[in-house]
Amino acid sequence: MKLLEQAISRARATVSILLFVLIAGVVARYLISVDLNPDVTVPVVMVTVTHQGISPEDANRLLVKPLEIELKSLDGVEELTTRAQEGSAFAVVEFEIDIDISAALADVREAVNRAKAEFPNDTDEPIVNELSASPEPTLVIAFSGEQLTERELFHIVRDLRLEIESLPEILQANLSGDREEVVEVLLNPSALEHYNITADELLKTVAANNLLVPSGEYDTASGRFGVKVPGLIEEREDLMGLPVKSNSEGVVTLADVADVRRTFKDPTTFSHINGRQAMAIEVFKRNQANAIKSVASVKALVEGSADTLPRGVQIDYIFDASDFALQMVNELQGNILTAVALVMVVVVAALGLRSGLLVSLGIPFSLFGATIVVYLLGYSFNFMVIFGLLLALGMLIDGAIVVVEYADQKTLSGMSLRDAYVTAVRRMFMPVVASTATTLAVFLPLMLWPGVVGEFMSYLPVTVFAVLSWSLLYALLFVPVLGVLFGRKKDQLAPATDIPVRGKAYLGKLGNGYGKFIGWALTQPVLTIASVLLLLVTIFVLYGTFGRGVDFFVETEDRYGIVSVQAQGNLTIADMARLSREVELRVMAVPHVKTVYAASRGSSIGGNLERAKDQISNILVELGRASDRDRTSREVYADIRRAVAGMAGIDVTVNPVQGGPPVGKDIQLQLSSSNREIMREEARRIRYYLENQMTGLRDIEDTLPLPGIEWELVVDRAEASMLGVDTLQVGNMVQLVTNGIKIGEFRPDDAEEEVEIRVRYPAADRGLFALDELRVTTPSGAVPVSTFVERKPRPRLDSIQRIDRSDVLFVRANAEDGVLPDDKVKEIAAWLETADLNPAVKIAFRGANEEQEDSIAFLGVAFLMALFLMLILMVMQFNSFYQAFLILSAVVMSTAGVLLGLLVMQQPLSVLMSGIGIVALAGIVVNNNIVLIDTYNHLRREDSRLSALDAAVSSAITRLRPVLLTTVTTAVGLLPLACSVSLDFIHRQIEVNGELASWWQQLAAAIVNGLLFSTILTLVFTPAMLVLPEFLRARVMPRLSGVPTQQSD
Known part of the structure; x- marks a missing residue:
């Protein structure tokens, strides 16, 4: 207690430290980033490999299996999912949650580099990307405009997409509803026939004239000069002027036998916004990035470019995660401030203005202190953190209430303020530390929750841990200092009452009624205990029979x-x-549908x-x-x-x-x-x-x-060989009536990326039966491919x-x-x-x-671990297994209260929300028993002549006010959410069954129902159990031994 004496002696320095914590907490709250969800980084990497025209079976054999061999051997891989499909294959590598995403990306890239040595030669370069943890985008930006051409809109959206994707917070920005540009060479079958040119000849000619020709350097007496032979197509005119065939009559160019145009590829995607055709950018933030800041950066970029856009461009923001995040965070913050006001009203009403304010000052001190810790840990101010603050709000003043209430009693007995508060801390030090330690012992295992769900939920126990640690410091150090400076003196307190015994008045009519009841109940401890146990068994049996079952999460109000x-x-x-x-x-x-955005598959x-x-x-x-x-x-x-x-x-x-x-x-x-x-x-x-x-x-x-079916072209290799044709030639000819043959690329001045050059027949000459009319060049002349190719239908395997x-x-x-x-x-x-x-x-x-199974398994282990830790703490505190198990009996009562609430409200038990509520309750409800039993032991030590019955009644009535006060303050902050009501007096909003309440109603209800129910039973059951051993020795044992008992008063 030397530290306490020093703190009181240097009260100004102590108060300065308190003010510093409050100011630093305000600054931390201003600096901390605000987000909706916790920063859960799921290390998932996606590998995409494309190979034009490869079948799913071949993609599985030639692409997927080499990838699997290399990727599955990496350390920390939790699951490897692959898919082979027409033209591509991809692999999704999910690592264990504690693997760093940068290291995971590097490992995957190395593994892919090893695997691609086994890929076919013409396979495209594999792409390795971090995969967003959320399948939904952070923001969708839709662009539409009836006055704009498709090309104009495409260039606008494409340029903005590149700028958005360059932002450090953005993982990817995908275009939807767009089409890639292409230079299309549409062959004219009549012209080809007129000039006696086969498509095969034309393709060879074009390909031979679109090559990068290295020509080297030339040394002369004047120096070294580079020699350049332009061979690449750089303009549309270069393509049109290519000579295809020449004879004595002249030169036939590509323009004579084909229509060359710059256009778009056949559409493969579409997007609509409220029924209008549009192009959209689907923006995904990085897993570690803040949703609100990410959206703000994207909107600032888009709006900064708005002045340069042509008139008639309409921009719509859809699926704005920042708007929903701010709404939820603001509402939850408003609920915290509302809960603070409610708790302060209860405390002031119970303890008086000065003592009430002394206790209530611990609320901002603990909340701002916890905010400092959250900020230093690098957490965002997300709704899990905020609810952790709300959950701890009622518990954080329990220690301060006990100290102030005991100091007031000592002041009434004539002690000075200094002596009263020093005595209160000395007397209540172990009960306050033990009650806080038991609560923290419950939340400690929740920090060890593995997997994505555990990472998601871990912010809650960390926040509660921080709040209760600061509250313990406030109760044992700052309360005495402030009490000595500002506490109520004897003449400012209500008249004192004696230490109550066997039903004397205390806490007004409620105390009188409780005193009379507990005085009677403890004379019949066996009946009292049996009644409580029967009630508990009845609740468990009723829930097992009529309960609504189990659900993993809760049904939320989803916008x-x-x-x-x-x-x-x-x-x-x-x-x-x-x-x-x-x-x-x-x-x-x-009705009530605001926006509809449709995107193709x-x-x-x-x-x-x-x-x-x-x-x-x-x-x-x-x-x-x-x-x-x-x-x-x-x-x-x-x-x-x-x-x-x-x-x-x-x-x-x-x-x-x-x-x-x-x-x-x-x-x-x-x-x-x-x-x-x-x-x-x-x-x-x-x-x-x-x-x-x-x-x-x-x-x-x-x-x-x-x-479905697909058409398989079976080449008679012997017949084809006799004609001098190979399979590659056949494949090239077939592409003329499908997607076209890519013969090269060129980069126009107005394009950021290279534009493909594709050759194919016009739409009227493309189709299934056009395959039979295709002609391929052979040494004997042009022959139809149907001469040596048979077209067969077969079942289609899509992936x-x-x-x-x-x-x-x-x-x-x-x-x-x-x-x-x-x-x-x-x-x-x-x-x-x-x-x-x-x-x-x-x-x-x-x-x-x-x-659900994983969560049930973990919560079961966490619950048992919490009970074991609390048991060890209680045995250390009371040096009695009987009293330690008696304290833990409140956990059974609180669980029964949770199940009774679910039964009355006809709700399923949520594994996550109700489960966490039950575990959290284990650390909350035992505090009442700790206070009761500690007071009971203190009275027996002070007066060895005091019977167990008198000591139990006295401790029950003496501690009735702090027990009820700590229970009410814990429950009142969560009561609105438990009733599905969001009370936000700051923003002047009262919402019933809204989005916020739907998230937290079951967790809040579990804590409120379990706490209230267990408190009522604890005030009866615990004193009865304290009386039971002496009752059995006095009444039962003599009867068993044949000695007559003596009636007591």
């Missing part, structure tokens, strides 16, 4: 949703755009790995703010489902953008096997069961190959997906609104056990169920 449009068949991009627009018009007609929205194979577009839907709607987001999305139901030829799924850790669809079954045919058959069986024998599911899909080097298929589904995914998973698991599936196929549940 953004994704409408996925799926259709099968050989659809052109124009067909896809038309079908998508039909859906868009129906969605736009639904080439868009990055919604992620790539879980995209349905027959998906033609994703439609991003933005709703109005919850406060401006008379329907919840779930109801609006249900309205959208009804609006798009029954559309011929297409399948539409509607889902909100997920809140919380990303987990994909509700139900995901992964099938893996080395035998693809058996695996496909079992996947069909599982899908049939989900669609026809189960209820409560929607949006059922699988990753089986889509039905091959593998995970950890095993072929996989997925069957996915969402649960209907009001149906728990966990119930459906259990139903499917029960069916799988009896379905007699082929043992060659391994089946596992992924997604939410996988995360």
Whole structure:
């Protein structure tokens, strides 16, 4: 206590330190970056390899397998997912959460460099990129303008995209709805026939005249001179003037047999904004970047370029993550300040103005002190940190209340302020430290939560840890100093009462009533304890029978949703755009829909790995703010489902953008096997069961190959060899009637990138039957390719997906609104056990169920670890296993209170939110028992003649006010959110069932219900358990030994 004496003696210095912490906290709050989500860096790297025209089977054999060998051998790889498809292959490497992303990128690049030695010679250079942790963009910028040509709009969007992607916060900026520029050489079949020129001859001529010709240098007496032979095509005119054939009649140029034009490639993507055709930039921030700052930087760049844009360009910002982030953060901050006001009102009302303010000053001190810690740790001021502050708000003044309340009692007994506060700290030092330590012991294991979910949730315990550490310092050091300076003297306090025994008045009518009840209850401890235990058992049995089950996260109020449009068949991009627009018009007609942005399947929205194979577009839907709607987001999305139901030829799924850790669809079954045919058959069986024998599911899909055909051109190699033709010549000729043959590139003055030069036939001469009319040059003259080529249809394999080097298929589904995914998973698991599936196929549940099982396992271990740590602390404090286990009994009561609340409100238990609430409660509710038992032991030590009954009654009544006060202050700050009400008096907003409340209602309700319920039982059960040993010795043991008992007063 020498430090305390020094602090009181140098009160001015102590107060200066307190003011410094407050000022530094304000500065830290001003400097700290604000963000919606925690800075969770998921080390995921994507490798993309393209090879023009390669089939999925060949891509799997020649591209994927060499990549798998090298990538899977890297240290720290958690999962490797690959996909081979027409023309490309890619690999997604997910590393363990503690791997540095820069190191992961470097390791992957080295592995890819080793693997590409096994690739075919004409494979493009692999691309290695960091993958965004979120499948949804941070911001979408849509550009439209009816007065602009496609070329003008393209140049505007392209230039801005390059500038946006150069920002350090931006990971990538993808274009949607654009088309690449190309110089197209459209051959004229009639002219070729007239001049007796085959397409094969023309291609060879063009290729031979578009080469970089190295000519070296020439030494002369005057010096060394470079020699240059221009051989590359640099202008459109160079191409048109190329000689194709010459004879005595003259020279035939390319312009004579072809139409050369600068245009765009055939469209492969589209994008619409509120039904208008548009080009869009989908912006993804880096995983470590701040969403608010990233969006602000992008908007500043775009708006800074607005003056240079031509008139008529309309710019729309969609899916603005910064707007939602600021709203959530501001609302949560407003709720904190509202909770501070409520807590201060309760404390002042209970302790009086001066003592109440003395206790309440600990709130800003602890919150600003924690803000300093958060800032120094490099955290952003995100909603997990802010809720941690809100959660700790009620707990942080518990120690100060106990010290001030005890000091007031000593002042009433005649002590000076200095002696009263020094005595209070000495007397309450161990109880306050023990209660804070037990709370911190509960939150300590939560910091060790592994994986993405653990990284996401870890900000909460770290914040609570910081707040309670500062609050402990305030209660034991600053409260005595301020109490000596500003505390109430004896004549300013209410008249004193004696230390109460056996029901004497204390805390007014409430104290009298409680005193009479506890005095009676403790005379019948066995009946009292049995009643409490029976109540607890009844609650657990009722919840097990009538509980709503388990869910991974909570249903949040989601402003953004994704409408996925799926259709099968050989659809052109124009067909896809038309079908998508039909859906868009129906969605736009639904009330409360603010913005509709549609992007084709080439868009990055919604992620790539879980995209349905027959998906033609994703439609991003933005709703109005919850406060401006008379329907919840779930109801609006249900309205959208009804609006798009029954559309011929297409399948539409509607889902909100997920809140919380990303987990994909509700139900995901992964099938893996080395035998693809058996695996496909079992996947069909599982899908049939989900669609026809189960209820409560929607949006059922699988990753089986889509039905379809492709045309295989089988070359008779012997016949072709006799004609002097090889397979390469045939392939080149076929490309003339498909995508065209790339013969070179050139860079126009108005282009940032090289523009391809492609040769092909006009649209009227392209098509399936045009293949038969193609002619190839042979030594014997031009002959049709059909002479030695047979066209055969075969089943189309669109892609091959593998995970950890095993072929996989997925069957996915969402649960209907009001149906728990966990119930459906259990139903499917029960069916799988009896379905007699082929043992060659391994089946596992992924997604939410996988995360749920991992989270349950961890929270169970964390709960047991917390109980063990608290038990050790309690045994050290009280040197009694009986009292230590008695203190921990409050944990059982609080858990029963949580389950009772869920039962009354008919809510499922959220593994994340309710689970964290139960674990957090374990450290909160034991504090009441610590105070009661410590007072009981103190009274017995002070007066050895005092019976256990009198000591238990006295300690219960004496500590009634601090117990109730600490309970109410903890509950009152969370009570509005527990009731799904967001009270933000700063911004003058009261919102019921809004976006903020939907996130935190179940966690807040778990803590409030568990705390209130356990407090009520603790005030009865704990004193009864303290009396029980002496009661048994006095009443039961004599009866067992045959000695008559003596009735007590």
